[in-house]
Every structure is written in C-alpha cells, then in structure tokens.
Amino acid sequence: MARSAQWEAMFAGAPGAPGGPGGVGTDSGGRMRLASAGGTGGPGGGSGAPDIQFSKSPWSSAGGVAGELRTGTAGALADLESASEGVTKGTEGFGATAALEEIHASWKDRLGTVRDECGRLGGVLKTVGKDFGETDVQVGQDVKAAAPAPKNEGR
16 A cells, blocks of 8 residues: 555544545645644634744743753862862772762762753753744734735725
8 A cells, every 4th residue: 555545544534634524634625724723713713812822031041040050060069079189098998988989980970961961951941042032023023014904994
C-alpha cells in the first residue's frame, strides 16, 4: 500500500478527512485549519479570541534567575576551594585523605557544570524573551498595517 493510500485509509471517515464530515482538521471547503481555531466567529470558524498570549517578562525573569544562580554557584565553588585548602597536608597515605580528594574533585566538577549551565541558560532565556518581545511588536504592527480602514457609514 502506498504511503498516501495508507494515510487515506487511516483517516477515512475521520472529521475533516476527504469524504468525511467537516470538523477538526479542515474547514467546510476542505482547507486545513488549526485545531484551536474552532468556534463560530470567523470565516475559518475561529472565535476571534486570542489562542496564544505572550509576555516577555517570564522569559527575562527566568534568565535573570539563572544568572543569579550562576553567580551563587560560582561563589559556592570559590568557597569550596578556600575551605579545602590545606585539608590534606600532612595526611598523605591515609584512606580518608584519598576520599576527601575524591569528594572535593566530584563537587568541584558538579558545581562547575551547574555554574556553566546556569550561565548558558541565562543567556538563552533572555534572548528568547527579547526575540519574542520583538516578534510580538512586529506582528502587532503588521496586523494593524494590514487591517482594512474603518468604513465611514454616515457619509
């Protein structure tokens, strides 16, 4: 069975499928539409209410928190280094010394990884917020520019 025949067989009789009732997936003319655009308001069946709302602030705020976590982790890493200075001096050969060195190295690696990831995420989240904010403004301007001029019915 060819791929297109498989798709037709799977969706035969499903709402919006060729030969099936209108419904989800297509409008009455067989054109694809978004599932969230259901309702009774517009030509595509949309209600006119916004389905997606965006705010730049959660992204920017999360980026700021990630930056704060990076700074805090960097401080913890510095504290770990200063606290562990000289701990193993004079205890070479003891089992506890080897364990302390292993634990120190492990925590140093973990904190370094967390610090680096927080720095990376902070930048990404702030960039996403900035990009979404700019896109939101641009889309608003485009919609206003494309909107038909209001009709003067009194003339």
